[in-house]
Amino acid sequence: MKNGIIILVFFISHSSFSQSPWVKDKGEFYTQLTYTTIPNYTDMFGDPDYSLFGEISDNTVQIYGEYGLSDKTTLILNVPLKVISIDGYESPFIDCSGDCSEDFNKTALGNIELGVKHNFYKKDWILSGQFSVEANTSSYDGFSGIRTGYDAYSFTPLFLAGRSLGKTYFQSFIGANIRTNDYSSNFRVGGELGHKITKRIWLIGFVDVVKSLRNGDLILPTQNMFTGLYVNDQEYGGFGLKTIGEITDNFGVNVGFGGAFFGNNVAKQVALNFGVYHKF
Template identity: 60%
Template sequence: MKKVTLLLFLLTSLSIFSQGPWTQKKGKFYTQISFTTIPSYNELFGNPDYEIPGKITDNTIQLYSEYGITDNTTLIVNVPYKIIKHKGLVNPCLIGPCPEHSNKENNLGNIEIGIKHNYYKKDWLLSAQFSVEANTGSFDKNSGIRTGYNAYTFTPLFLAGKSFKKSYLQTFIGTKIRTNNYSSNFKVGGEYGGKVSKNIWLIGFLDIEKSFKNGDVVLPYSNLDTGLYVNNQEYGVVGIKAIGEFSNNFGITASLPAAFFGNNVAKQVALSVGLYKKF
Protein backbone atom coordinates (compact mmCIF):
# COMPACT_ATOMS: atom_id res chain seq x y z
CA MET A 1 0.00 0.00 0.00
CA LYS A 2 1.24 3.46 -0.84
CA LYS A 3 2.86 5.48 1.93
CA VAL A 4 0.48 8.37 1.24
CA THR A 5 -2.92 6.76 1.66
CA LEU A 6 -6.43 8.12 1.90
CA LEU A 7 -7.36 8.19 5.57
CA LEU A 8 -10.31 9.17 7.63
CA PHE A 9 -9.41 9.13 11.32
CA LEU A 10 -12.08 7.43 13.41
CA LEU A 11 -13.20 10.62 15.13
CA THR A 12 -13.37 13.00 12.15
CA SER A 13 -16.25 14.12 9.88
CA LEU A 14 -17.24 17.01 12.13
CA SER A 15 -18.82 20.07 10.57
CA ILE A 16 -16.79 22.16 8.15
CA PHE A 17 -17.15 25.00 10.67
CA SER A 18 -16.48 23.11 13.91
CA GLN A 19 -12.93 24.40 14.30
CA GLY A 20 -13.46 27.86 12.85
CA PRO A 21 -13.58 31.09 14.90
CA TRP A 22 -17.00 32.16 13.62
CA THR A 23 -19.93 31.99 16.05
CA GLN A 24 -23.67 31.73 15.40
CA LYS A 25 -25.90 34.77 15.85
CA LYS A 26 -28.03 34.76 19.00
CA GLY A 27 -30.89 32.26 18.68
CA LYS A 28 -29.59 30.75 15.41
CA PHE A 29 -28.96 27.04 14.79
CA TYR A 30 -26.55 25.24 12.49
CA THR A 31 -27.14 21.47 12.24
CA GLN A 32 -25.37 18.84 10.17
CA ILE A 33 -25.92 15.11 9.84
CA SER A 34 -23.14 13.13 8.19
CA PHE A 35 -22.32 9.57 7.23
CA THR A 36 -18.77 8.23 7.16
CA THR A 37 -17.65 4.77 6.10
CA ILE A 38 -14.22 3.14 6.34
CA PRO A 39 -14.80 -0.13 4.51
CA SER A 40 -13.12 -3.49 5.09
CA TYR A 41 -9.59 -2.71 6.30
CA ASN A 42 -7.01 -4.74 8.21
CA GLU A 43 -3.94 -2.46 8.04
CA LEU A 44 -3.06 0.33 10.47
CA PHE A 45 -0.43 3.04 10.40
CA GLY A 46 2.46 2.38 12.74
CA ASN A 47 6.23 2.15 12.93
CA PRO A 48 6.20 -0.09 11.00
CA ASP A 49 2.65 -0.34 9.65
CA TYR A 50 0.93 -3.50 10.87
CA GLU A 51 -2.04 -5.76 10.19
CA ILE A 52 -4.83 -6.73 12.56
CA PRO A 53 -6.60 -10.12 12.62
CA GLY A 54 -9.71 -10.06 10.42
CA LYS A 55 -11.22 -7.06 8.66
CA ILE A 56 -13.13 -4.10 10.11
CA THR A 57 -15.80 -1.92 8.54
CA ASP A 58 -16.35 1.25 10.55
CA ASN A 59 -19.43 3.38 9.83
CA THR A 60 -20.42 6.54 11.69
CA ILE A 61 -23.66 8.51 11.64
CA GLN A 62 -22.98 11.86 13.26
CA LEU A 63 -25.20 14.75 14.33
CA TYR A 64 -23.38 18.06 14.85
CA SER A 65 -25.13 21.26 16.01
CA GLU A 66 -24.25 24.81 16.96
CA TYR A 67 -26.57 27.24 18.76
CA GLY A 68 -25.98 30.95 19.33
CA ILE A 69 -26.37 31.67 23.04
CA THR A 70 -25.30 35.26 22.30
CA ASP A 71 -23.82 36.83 19.16
CA ASN A 72 -20.36 36.01 20.52
CA THR A 73 -20.93 32.69 22.31
CA THR A 74 -21.98 29.42 20.67
CA LEU A 75 -22.98 26.08 22.18
CA ILE A 76 -21.62 23.01 20.35
CA VAL A 77 -23.03 19.47 20.53
CA ASN A 78 -21.70 16.49 18.59
CA VAL A 79 -23.32 13.02 18.81
CA PRO A 80 -21.66 10.13 16.92
CA TYR A 81 -23.37 6.77 16.48
CA LYS A 82 -21.00 3.96 15.54
CA ILE A 83 -21.83 0.92 13.40
CA ILE A 84 -18.79 -1.38 13.47
CA LYS A 85 -18.39 -4.85 11.98
CA HIS A 86 -15.41 -7.17 12.53
CA LYS A 87 -15.10 -10.17 10.24
CA GLY A 88 -12.44 -12.88 10.55
CA LEU A 89 -11.71 -16.58 10.39
CA VAL A 90 -12.81 -18.88 13.20
CA ASN A 91 -9.79 -19.55 15.41
CA PRO A 92 -8.75 -22.21 16.17
CA CYS A 93 -9.79 -23.96 12.98
CA LEU A 94 -8.82 -27.64 12.95
CA ILE A 95 -10.26 -28.62 9.58
CA GLY A 96 -10.27 -26.35 6.54
CA PRO A 97 -11.60 -24.44 4.83
CA CYS A 98 -12.00 -22.30 7.93
CA PRO A 99 -15.44 -20.67 8.39
CA GLU A 100 -15.78 -16.93 8.97
CA HIS A 101 -17.19 -15.31 12.07
CA SER A 102 -18.72 -11.85 12.24
CA ASN A 103 -19.09 -9.49 15.21
CA LYS A 104 -21.10 -6.27 15.23
CA GLU A 105 -21.46 -3.37 17.64
CA ASN A 106 -23.95 -0.53 17.13
CA ASN A 107 -23.70 2.09 19.84
CA LEU A 108 -22.87 5.68 20.74
CA GLY A 109 -19.36 7.03 20.40
CA ASN A 110 -17.98 9.81 22.60
CA ILE A 111 -20.63 12.55 22.84
CA GLU A 112 -19.07 16.03 22.77
CA ILE A 113 -20.38 19.26 24.28
CA GLY A 114 -18.52 22.55 24.04
CA ILE A 115 -18.55 26.35 24.10
CA LYS A 116 -16.99 28.68 21.53
CA HIS A 117 -16.52 32.37 22.39
CA ASN A 118 -15.40 35.14 20.04
CA TYR A 119 -13.46 37.80 21.91
CA TYR A 120 -11.96 39.87 19.07
CA LYS A 121 -13.37 40.79 15.65
CA LYS A 122 -11.70 43.39 13.50
CA ASP A 123 -9.51 42.38 10.57
CA TRP A 124 -9.13 38.93 12.11
CA LEU A 125 -11.55 36.96 14.26
CA LEU A 126 -10.02 35.47 17.39
CA SER A 127 -11.96 32.91 19.42
CA ALA A 128 -11.48 30.31 22.14
CA GLN A 129 -13.24 26.97 22.32
CA PHE A 130 -13.49 24.38 25.08
CA SER A 131 -15.24 21.05 24.70
CA VAL A 132 -15.67 17.84 26.68
CA GLU A 133 -16.10 14.38 25.14
CA ALA A 134 -17.98 12.12 27.55
CA ASN A 135 -17.10 8.48 28.19
CA THR A 136 -20.22 7.27 26.38
CA GLY A 137 -18.70 4.67 24.07
CA SER A 138 -19.11 0.93 24.49
CA PHE A 139 -16.70 -2.01 24.51
CA ASP A 140 -17.30 -5.70 23.77
CA LYS A 141 -14.47 -7.73 25.29
CA ASN A 142 -15.08 -10.84 23.22
CA SER A 143 -14.92 -9.12 19.81
CA GLY A 144 -12.59 -6.27 20.83
CA ILE A 145 -14.92 -3.72 19.25
CA ARG A 146 -14.79 -0.33 20.96
CA THR A 147 -16.99 2.57 19.83
CA GLY A 148 -15.21 5.36 21.73
CA TYR A 149 -12.37 6.10 24.12
CA ASN A 150 -12.80 4.73 27.63
CA ALA A 151 -12.04 8.23 28.90
CA TYR A 152 -13.21 11.81 29.12
CA THR A 153 -11.46 14.15 26.68
CA PHE A 154 -11.01 17.88 27.38
CA THR A 155 -10.14 19.98 24.32
CA PRO A 156 -9.13 23.65 24.64
CA LEU A 157 -8.53 25.38 21.28
CA PHE A 158 -7.40 28.81 20.10
CA LEU A 159 -9.06 29.76 16.79
CA ALA A 160 -8.25 32.49 14.29
CA GLY A 161 -9.78 33.38 10.93
CA LYS A 162 -10.24 36.04 8.30
CA SER A 163 -12.90 36.50 5.61
CA PHE A 164 -12.15 37.88 2.17
CA LYS A 165 -14.56 38.78 -0.65
CA LYS A 166 -15.08 35.21 -1.90
CA SER A 167 -12.76 33.20 0.33
CA TYR A 168 -11.62 32.72 3.91
CA LEU A 169 -8.65 31.52 5.96
CA GLN A 170 -8.75 29.91 9.39
CA THR A 171 -6.40 28.08 11.76
CA PHE A 172 -6.50 26.41 15.16
CA ILE A 173 -4.12 25.09 17.81
CA GLY A 174 -4.79 23.26 21.06
CA THR A 175 -4.65 20.00 22.96
CA LYS A 176 -6.78 16.94 23.71
CA ILE A 177 -6.38 15.95 27.36
CA ARG A 178 -7.66 12.44 28.16
CA THR A 179 -8.35 10.74 31.48
CA ASN A 180 -7.95 7.05 32.51
CA ASN A 181 -4.21 7.01 31.69
CA TYR A 182 -4.67 7.60 27.95
CA SER A 183 -2.04 9.81 26.35
CA SER A 184 -2.99 13.38 25.50
CA ASN A 185 -2.55 14.93 22.05
CA PHE A 186 -1.29 18.19 20.54
CA LYS A 187 -3.60 19.47 17.79
CA VAL A 188 -2.95 22.03 15.04
CA GLY A 189 -4.32 22.75 11.59
CA GLY A 190 -6.06 25.15 9.29
CA GLU A 191 -7.86 25.61 6.01
CA TYR A 192 -8.28 27.96 3.10
CA GLY A 193 -11.42 27.97 0.98
CA GLY A 194 -13.20 29.94 -1.66
CA LYS A 195 -16.18 29.98 -4.00
CA VAL A 196 -15.54 28.35 -7.37
CA SER A 197 -19.07 29.01 -8.61
CA LYS A 198 -22.27 30.60 -7.35
CA ASN A 199 -23.20 27.62 -5.14
CA ILE A 200 -19.98 25.63 -4.65
CA TRP A 201 -17.09 26.11 -2.22
CA LEU A 202 -13.78 24.22 -2.39
CA ILE A 203 -11.56 24.12 0.70
CA GLY A 204 -8.05 22.83 1.26
CA PHE A 205 -7.16 21.79 4.80
CA LEU A 206 -4.41 20.51 7.08
CA ASP A 207 -5.11 18.62 10.31
CA ILE A 208 -2.42 17.20 12.63
CA GLU A 209 -2.65 15.37 15.94
CA LYS A 210 0.51 14.19 17.73
CA SER A 211 0.49 12.14 20.90
CA PHE A 212 2.46 13.35 23.92
CA LYS A 213 2.90 9.63 24.76
CA ASN A 214 2.34 10.44 28.42
CA GLY A 215 -0.20 7.69 29.14
CA ASP A 216 0.23 4.02 30.01
CA VAL A 217 -3.35 2.72 29.87
CA VAL A 218 -3.58 -1.08 29.84
CA LEU A 219 -6.15 -2.27 27.32
CA PRO A 220 -7.50 -5.82 26.77
CA TYR A 221 -5.70 -7.85 24.10
CA SER A 222 -8.93 -8.13 22.12
CA ASN A 223 -9.08 -4.31 21.89
CA LEU A 224 -5.45 -4.13 20.77
CA ASP A 225 -6.24 -6.72 18.09
CA THR A 226 -8.87 -4.43 16.52
CA GLY A 227 -6.94 -1.16 17.04
CA LEU A 228 -10.18 0.69 17.80
CA TYR A 229 -9.69 3.70 20.11
CA VAL A 230 -6.38 2.47 21.48
CA ASN A 231 -3.67 4.63 23.05
CA ASN A 232 -1.31 6.97 21.17
CA GLN A 233 -3.47 7.42 18.09
CA GLU A 234 -2.09 10.22 15.93
CA TYR A 235 -2.26 11.41 12.33
CA GLY A 236 -1.44 14.11 9.82
CA VAL A 237 -3.71 14.74 6.86
CA VAL A 238 -4.12 17.20 4.01
CA GLY A 239 -7.17 17.20 1.83
CA ILE A 240 -10.08 18.85 0.10
CA LYS A 241 -13.56 19.68 1.38
CA ALA A 242 -16.52 20.81 -0.68
CA ILE A 243 -19.80 22.57 0.12
CA GLY A 244 -22.73 22.64 -2.29
CA GLU A 245 -25.35 25.25 -1.42
CA PHE A 246 -28.92 24.40 -2.45
CA SER A 247 -30.10 27.62 -0.78
CA ASN A 248 -28.84 30.17 1.74
CA ASN A 249 -29.57 27.79 4.64
CA PHE A 250 -29.39 24.26 3.20
CA GLY A 251 -26.61 22.30 1.52
CA ILE A 252 -24.33 19.26 1.26
CA THR A 253 -20.75 18.73 2.43
CA ALA A 254 -18.06 16.20 1.53
CA SER A 255 -14.38 15.70 2.36
CA LEU A 256 -11.45 13.70 1.00
CA PRO A 257 -8.32 13.61 3.23
CA ALA A 258 -4.92 12.10 2.41
CA ALA A 259 -2.53 11.02 5.16
CA PHE A 260 1.18 11.78 5.26
CA PHE A 261 1.71 10.06 8.63
CA GLY A 262 -0.26 8.16 11.24
CA ASN A 263 -0.07 5.81 14.21
CA ASN A 264 -2.63 3.22 15.34
CA VAL A 265 -5.28 4.52 12.89
CA ALA A 266 -6.87 2.91 9.83
CA LYS A 267 -4.96 2.90 6.56
CA GLN A 268 -7.85 2.85 4.14
CA VAL A 269 -9.95 4.85 1.71
CA ALA A 270 -12.88 6.59 3.42
CA LEU A 271 -16.07 8.17 2.18
CA SER A 272 -17.82 11.01 4.03
CA VAL A 273 -20.88 13.10 3.07
CA GLY A 274 -23.22 15.31 5.05
CA LEU A 275 -26.30 17.50 4.87
CA TYR A 276 -26.55 20.78 6.77
CA LYS A 277 -29.40 23.11 7.65
CA LYS A 278 -29.39 26.59 9.19
CA PHE A 279 -32.35 27.76 11.26
Protein backbone atom coordinates in the same frame (compact mmCIF):
# COMPACT_ATOMS: atom_id res chain seq x y z
CA MET B 1 5.62 8.00 -3.71
CA LYS B 2 5.48 6.93 -0.09
CA ASN B 3 2.77 4.48 0.90
CA GLY B 4 1.47 6.78 3.61
CA ILE B 5 0.69 9.51 1.09
CA ILE B 6 -1.27 7.41 -1.38
CA ILE B 7 -3.40 5.59 1.23
CA LEU B 8 -6.20 7.60 2.79
CA VAL B 9 -7.04 7.79 6.47
CA PHE B 10 -10.09 9.03 8.33
CA PHE B 11 -9.90 12.45 9.94
CA ILE B 12 -12.81 14.34 8.41
CA SER B 13 -16.02 14.74 10.33
CA HIS B 14 -17.63 17.73 12.01
CA SER B 15 -14.21 19.39 12.47
CA SER B 16 -14.61 22.08 9.79
CA PHE B 17 -17.40 23.61 11.86
CA SER B 18 -16.34 22.84 15.43
CA GLN B 19 -12.86 24.25 14.69
CA SER B 20 -14.10 27.41 12.99
CA PRO B 21 -13.53 30.76 14.78
CA TRP B 22 -16.85 32.18 13.55
CA VAL B 23 -19.67 32.09 16.08
CA LYS B 24 -23.43 32.15 15.53
CA ASP B 25 -25.63 35.19 16.07
CA LYS B 26 -27.84 35.15 19.14
CA GLY B 27 -30.68 32.67 18.62
CA GLU B 28 -29.21 31.25 15.39
CA PHE B 29 -29.22 27.44 15.15
CA TYR B 30 -27.10 25.28 12.86
CA THR B 31 -27.53 21.50 12.45
CA GLN B 32 -25.66 18.95 10.39
CA LEU B 33 -26.22 15.22 9.80
CA THR B 34 -23.17 13.35 8.47
CA TYR B 35 -22.30 9.83 7.46
CA THR B 36 -18.64 8.77 7.48
CA THR B 37 -17.47 5.41 6.23
CA ILE B 38 -14.10 3.66 6.43
CA PRO B 39 -14.89 0.43 4.59
CA ASN B 40 -13.17 -2.95 4.50
CA TYR B 41 -9.71 -2.25 5.88
CA THR B 42 -7.16 -4.72 7.23
CA ASP B 43 -4.00 -2.60 7.55
CA MET B 44 -2.98 0.02 10.12
CA PHE B 45 -0.34 2.73 10.29
CA GLY B 46 2.29 1.98 12.95
CA ASP B 47 5.99 1.65 13.59
CA PRO B 48 6.14 -0.66 11.75
CA ASP B 49 2.78 -0.84 9.98
CA TYR B 50 0.73 -3.89 10.89
CA SER B 51 -2.22 -6.00 9.73
CA LEU B 52 -5.40 -6.92 11.59
CA PHE B 53 -6.95 -10.38 12.04
CA GLY B 54 -10.11 -9.51 10.12
CA GLU B 55 -11.65 -6.95 7.80
CA ILE B 56 -13.17 -3.96 9.62
CA SER B 57 -15.76 -1.47 8.39
CA ASP B 58 -16.09 1.58 10.62
CA ASN B 59 -19.16 3.76 9.98
CA THR B 60 -20.41 6.79 11.88
CA VAL B 61 -23.75 8.59 11.74
CA GLN B 62 -23.35 11.92 13.48
CA ILE B 63 -25.61 14.78 14.54
CA TYR B 64 -23.79 18.07 15.07
CA GLY B 65 -25.34 21.33 16.25
CA GLU B 66 -24.42 24.90 17.13
CA TYR B 67 -26.62 27.44 18.91
CA GLY B 68 -25.93 31.15 19.36
CA LEU B 69 -26.29 31.78 23.09
CA SER B 70 -25.27 35.39 22.43
CA ASP B 71 -23.64 37.26 19.55
CA LYS B 72 -20.24 36.21 20.92
CA THR B 73 -20.88 32.80 22.49
CA THR B 74 -21.97 29.58 20.77
CA LEU B 75 -22.91 26.24 22.29
CA ILE B 76 -21.78 23.03 20.53
CA LEU B 77 -23.22 19.51 20.65
CA ASN B 78 -22.03 16.43 18.75
CA VAL B 79 -23.68 12.99 19.03
CA PRO B 80 -21.99 10.12 17.11
CA LEU B 81 -23.58 6.72 16.53
CA LYS B 82 -21.02 4.06 15.59
CA VAL B 83 -21.81 1.12 13.31
CA ILE B 84 -18.80 -1.23 13.27
CA SER B 85 -18.43 -4.66 11.70
CA ILE B 86 -15.63 -7.23 11.50
CA ASP B 87 -15.73 -9.85 8.74
CA GLY B 88 -13.61 -12.99 8.60
CA TYR B 89 -12.02 -12.55 12.01
CA GLU B 90 -9.53 -15.32 12.80
CA SER B 91 -8.26 -15.35 16.37
CA PRO B 92 -4.49 -15.86 16.68
CA PHE B 93 -5.16 -17.83 19.85
CA ILE B 94 -7.07 -20.61 18.07
CA ASP B 95 -5.24 -23.34 16.19
CA CYS B 96 -7.74 -24.41 13.56
CA SER B 97 -7.20 -26.54 10.46
CA GLY B 98 -10.54 -25.53 8.87
CA ASP B 99 -12.45 -22.26 8.54
CA CYS B 100 -12.64 -20.77 12.04
CA SER B 101 -13.44 -17.22 10.92
CA GLU B 102 -16.22 -15.24 12.62
CA ASP B 103 -18.21 -12.09 11.82
CA PHE B 104 -19.11 -9.43 14.39
CA ASN B 105 -21.32 -6.33 14.35
CA LYS B 106 -21.93 -3.61 16.92
CA THR B 107 -24.02 -0.42 16.89
CA ALA B 108 -23.65 1.93 19.84
CA LEU B 109 -22.95 5.52 20.83
CA GLY B 110 -19.48 6.99 20.54
CA ASN B 111 -18.19 9.84 22.70
CA ILE B 112 -20.85 12.56 22.98
CA GLU B 113 -19.29 16.04 22.87
CA LEU B 114 -20.53 19.25 24.49
CA GLY B 115 -18.68 22.53 24.14
CA VAL B 116 -18.71 26.30 24.12
CA LYS B 117 -17.02 28.73 21.71
CA HIS B 118 -16.45 32.42 22.49
CA ASN B 119 -15.30 35.20 20.17
CA PHE B 120 -12.71 37.59 21.63
CA TYR B 121 -11.82 39.72 18.61
CA LYS B 122 -13.72 40.49 15.40
CA LYS B 123 -12.19 42.92 12.94
CA ASP B 124 -10.02 41.87 9.99
CA TRP B 125 -9.16 38.67 11.84
CA ILE B 126 -11.59 36.56 13.85
CA LEU B 127 -10.04 35.25 17.09
CA SER B 128 -11.94 32.85 19.32
CA GLY B 129 -11.46 30.25 22.03
CA GLN B 130 -13.24 26.95 22.44
CA PHE B 131 -13.51 24.35 25.16
CA SER B 132 -15.33 21.05 24.78
CA VAL B 133 -15.79 17.85 26.75
CA GLU B 134 -16.28 14.39 25.27
CA ALA B 135 -18.16 12.15 27.70
CA ASN B 136 -17.28 8.51 28.30
CA THR B 137 -20.46 7.32 26.59
CA SER B 138 -18.92 4.69 24.30
CA SER B 139 -19.06 0.92 24.80
CA TYR B 140 -16.79 -2.10 24.43
CA ASP B 141 -17.48 -5.71 23.51
CA GLY B 142 -14.85 -7.94 25.09
CA PHE B 143 -15.57 -10.91 22.83
CA SER B 144 -15.10 -9.15 19.46
CA GLY B 145 -12.76 -6.37 20.63
CA ILE B 146 -15.02 -3.69 19.10
CA ARG B 147 -14.77 -0.35 20.90
CA THR B 148 -17.01 2.54 19.79
CA GLY B 149 -15.08 5.39 21.41
CA TYR B 150 -12.39 6.26 23.93
CA ASP B 151 -12.89 4.75 27.40
CA ALA B 152 -12.22 8.17 28.88
CA TYR B 153 -13.38 11.74 29.24
CA SER B 154 -11.63 14.10 26.82
CA PHE B 155 -11.11 17.83 27.45
CA THR B 156 -10.27 19.88 24.36
CA PRO B 157 -9.14 23.53 24.62
CA LEU B 158 -8.58 25.25 21.24
CA PHE B 159 -7.44 28.65 20.03
CA LEU B 160 -9.13 29.53 16.71
CA ALA B 161 -8.23 32.16 14.12
CA GLY B 162 -9.69 33.01 10.74
CA ARG B 163 -10.16 35.65 8.09
CA SER B 164 -12.61 36.17 5.25
CA LEU B 165 -11.61 37.85 1.97
CA GLY B 166 -14.75 37.91 -0.11
CA LYS B 167 -14.94 34.57 -1.91
CA THR B 168 -11.94 33.18 -0.01
CA TYR B 169 -11.47 32.38 3.66
CA PHE B 170 -8.76 30.95 5.91
CA GLN B 171 -9.09 29.41 9.34
CA SER B 172 -6.72 27.60 11.69
CA PHE B 173 -6.64 26.08 15.15
CA ILE B 174 -4.16 24.92 17.79
CA GLY B 175 -4.89 23.04 20.98
CA ALA B 176 -4.93 19.68 22.71
CA ASN B 177 -6.98 16.62 23.64
CA ILE B 178 -6.50 15.91 27.35
CA ARG B 179 -7.81 12.45 28.25
CA THR B 180 -8.46 10.63 31.53
CA ASN B 181 -8.11 6.93 32.38
CA ASP B 182 -4.38 6.78 31.51
CA TYR B 183 -4.86 7.56 27.80
CA SER B 184 -2.13 9.75 26.34
CA SER B 185 -3.05 13.35 25.56
CA ASN B 186 -2.67 14.82 22.06
CA PHE B 187 -1.31 18.05 20.60
CA ARG B 188 -3.46 19.33 17.73
CA VAL B 189 -2.91 21.88 14.97
CA GLY B 190 -4.50 22.43 11.58
CA GLY B 191 -6.16 24.77 9.16
CA GLU B 192 -8.10 25.09 5.95
CA LEU B 193 -8.36 27.37 2.92
CA GLY B 194 -11.65 27.70 1.08
CA HIS B 195 -12.70 29.44 -2.13
CA LYS B 196 -16.14 29.90 -3.66
CA ILE B 197 -15.67 28.55 -7.20
CA THR B 198 -19.27 29.15 -8.34
CA LYS B 199 -22.28 30.96 -6.96
CA ARG B 200 -23.14 28.10 -4.58
CA ILE B 201 -20.12 25.75 -4.47
CA TRP B 202 -17.08 25.99 -2.17
CA LEU B 203 -13.86 24.06 -2.70
CA ILE B 204 -11.80 23.62 0.47
CA GLY B 205 -8.36 22.21 1.20
CA PHE B 206 -7.28 21.37 4.73
CA VAL B 207 -4.51 19.96 6.90
CA ASP B 208 -4.93 18.35 10.31
CA VAL B 209 -2.18 17.08 12.62
CA VAL B 210 -2.73 15.07 15.81
CA LYS B 211 0.44 14.12 17.70
CA SER B 212 0.39 11.97 20.82
CA LEU B 213 2.28 13.28 23.86
CA ARG B 214 2.84 9.63 24.89
CA ASN B 215 2.22 10.48 28.52
CA GLY B 216 -0.29 7.70 29.22
CA ASP B 217 0.38 4.11 30.25
CA LEU B 218 -3.06 2.64 29.52
CA ILE B 219 -3.16 -1.15 29.16
CA LEU B 220 -6.12 -2.20 26.99
CA PRO B 221 -7.48 -5.74 26.58
CA THR B 222 -5.59 -7.82 24.02
CA GLN B 223 -8.75 -8.29 21.97
CA ASN B 224 -9.11 -4.51 21.66
CA MET B 225 -5.51 -4.21 20.48
CA PHE B 226 -6.27 -6.78 17.76
CA THR B 227 -8.96 -4.47 16.30
CA GLY B 228 -7.03 -1.21 16.77
CA LEU B 229 -10.26 0.65 17.61
CA TYR B 230 -9.73 3.66 19.90
CA VAL B 231 -6.46 2.39 21.28
CA ASN B 232 -3.83 4.58 22.94
CA ASP B 233 -1.38 6.88 21.10
CA GLN B 234 -3.43 7.33 17.94
CA GLU B 235 -1.93 10.08 15.78
CA TYR B 236 -1.73 11.27 12.18
CA GLY B 237 -0.73 14.08 9.87
CA GLY B 238 -3.32 14.57 7.18
CA PHE B 239 -4.46 16.63 4.24
CA GLY B 240 -7.59 16.59 2.13
CA LEU B 241 -10.28 18.22 0.03
CA LYS B 242 -13.96 18.83 0.56
CA THR B 243 -16.77 20.64 -1.21
CA ILE B 244 -19.85 22.41 0.10
CA GLY B 245 -22.88 22.90 -2.11
CA GLU B 246 -25.33 25.61 -1.01
CA ILE B 247 -28.67 24.42 -2.35
CA THR B 248 -30.44 27.35 -0.69
CA ASP B 249 -29.27 30.08 1.67
CA ASN B 250 -30.12 27.82 4.64
CA PHE B 251 -29.69 24.28 3.31
CA GLY B 252 -26.79 22.45 1.67
CA VAL B 253 -24.61 19.35 1.34
CA ASN B 254 -20.92 18.57 1.76
CA VAL B 255 -18.58 15.78 0.67
CA GLY B 256 -14.93 15.21 1.66
CA PHE B 257 -11.96 12.88 1.80
CA GLY B 258 -8.44 13.00 3.21
CA GLY B 259 -4.93 11.61 2.87
CA ALA B 260 -2.15 10.99 5.39
CA PHE B 261 1.48 12.09 5.58
CA PHE B 262 2.00 9.81 8.58
CA GLY B 263 -0.03 7.88 11.13
CA ASN B 264 0.06 5.59 14.13
CA ASN B 265 -2.69 3.16 15.20
CA VAL B 266 -5.11 4.50 12.56
CA ALA B 267 -6.57 2.75 9.53
CA LYS B 268 -4.91 2.66 6.13
CA GLN B 269 -8.04 3.08 4.07
CA VAL B 270 -10.14 5.47 2.06
CA ALA B 271 -12.58 7.42 4.23
CA LEU B 272 -15.49 9.34 2.74
CA ASN B 273 -17.69 11.88 4.48
CA PHE B 274 -21.19 12.91 3.34
CA GLY B 275 -23.31 15.50 5.09
CA VAL B 276 -26.39 17.69 4.91
CA TYR B 277 -26.87 20.87 6.92
CA HIS B 278 -29.61 23.34 7.77
CA LYS B 279 -29.55 26.79 9.33
CA PHE B 280 -32.45 28.16 11.38
